[in-house]
Amino acid sequence: MRLGILTGGGDAPGLNAVIRAVVRAAMRTYGWPAVLGIPEGFKGLVERIDPIELTPYTTRGLINEGGTILHTTNRANPFQYPVGDDQYADCSDTAVARIAELGIDALVVLGGDGSLSIAHRLAEKGVTVIGTPKTIDNDIPGTELCFGHMTAVSTATDALDRLHTTAESHHRIMVVELMGRYAGWITLRAGIAGAADAILIPELPFDADSLCEQVKERAREGATFSIIAVAEGAKPKGGDVSVLQEGSGVYQPQLGGIGTQVAEKLRGVTRLETRVTVLGHVQRGGSPVAQDRLLATQYGVSAVDALARGEHSCMVAYNRERIGTVPLEQVAGGFRPVPLDHPLLEAARQVGTLMAE
């Protein structure tokens, strides 16, 4: 079998580790003749960019490399492909033709909700395709864990640790805005691990007045500083998410600004010195933590195993410590927020974390 492999959407730590695992399993375990790397995500198919012949030799040393050697874009949907200013065309037939032209028998898509939805639509057009769940946000349905997430959690936790020492020195409120477009997984996990005093996530719209009261109460009780972890997609009760730039066509809205809003409110009401940190793409960069390297390796190997068994139109998924597969149609267009009865929320409450619910 000749494989094609591409990385789509925002990058995430562990992409290169999956590429390495796919190449090794396909060529070493199964003796398949070729794995072609498609550069720039689906754009590489539509624009017929020369593929990169991957081998176990050329993919060595990749397990700890951040980013993606294949590069990626979150603006290349073949079904709604940008062809000019605000103009889009359905170029999916070109993508399908290119896959055939390259002699690719199966395409491995390393992507998030968007790329996996595209993979599903390509499968409906007859392409043999399998997905692996990539996103630091951890919001893909059908799997408990996406690779990249735990590295982002670790980076955000480190940031919270560092903010603690400077917050304490200056007796300040520190608001840190973390990634997570519509799901609060990063903020919830890092917020607990980094001992944030308040955690604000999209799943639990917050009451700004009660947040201010609770922070004032902390100060009255003797706390000399407060750390507030807020997900970029968090919103006040009855309010909306904070958008930096509106989406249009295939461009998703760019979120941001909620950290500043929360800080202004806190500063105004508590009269305490307040600063904002927007951690941003630092959370997507750098070397994957061990857990992501393990997950990425298992995902890569399992995707090849599934194809060898004749399984496709599915995504490899991690549930209850086992890797299985779920049909792409159950993933496409879906979303996995933090469930309101999740044990981590209960743990956060029990250690006294404010959520201003």
Ligand SMILES: Nc1ncnc2c1ncn2[C@@H]1O[C@H](COP(=O)(O)OP(=O)(O)O)[C@@H](O)[C@H]1O
């Ligand atoms: N539900 C969907 N169906 C089809 N295409 C989508 C969907 N959601 C997003 N897309 C498109 O998929 C591409 C990648 O989406 P993006 O969210 O950036 O990456 P990913 O989710 O794969 O990390 C973008 O061009 C986006 O417009």
Ligand SMILES: O=P(O)(O)OC[C@H]1O[C@](O)(COP(=O)(O)O)[C@@H](O)[C@@H]1O
């Ligand atoms: O790279 P961009 O366009 O700034 O995207 C930022 C967004 O991508 C993410 O980092 C990850 O989202 P995806 O995995 O869906 O690409 C979000 O947390 C963030 O809102």
Ligand SMILES: [Mg+2]
């Ligand atoms: Mg997405």
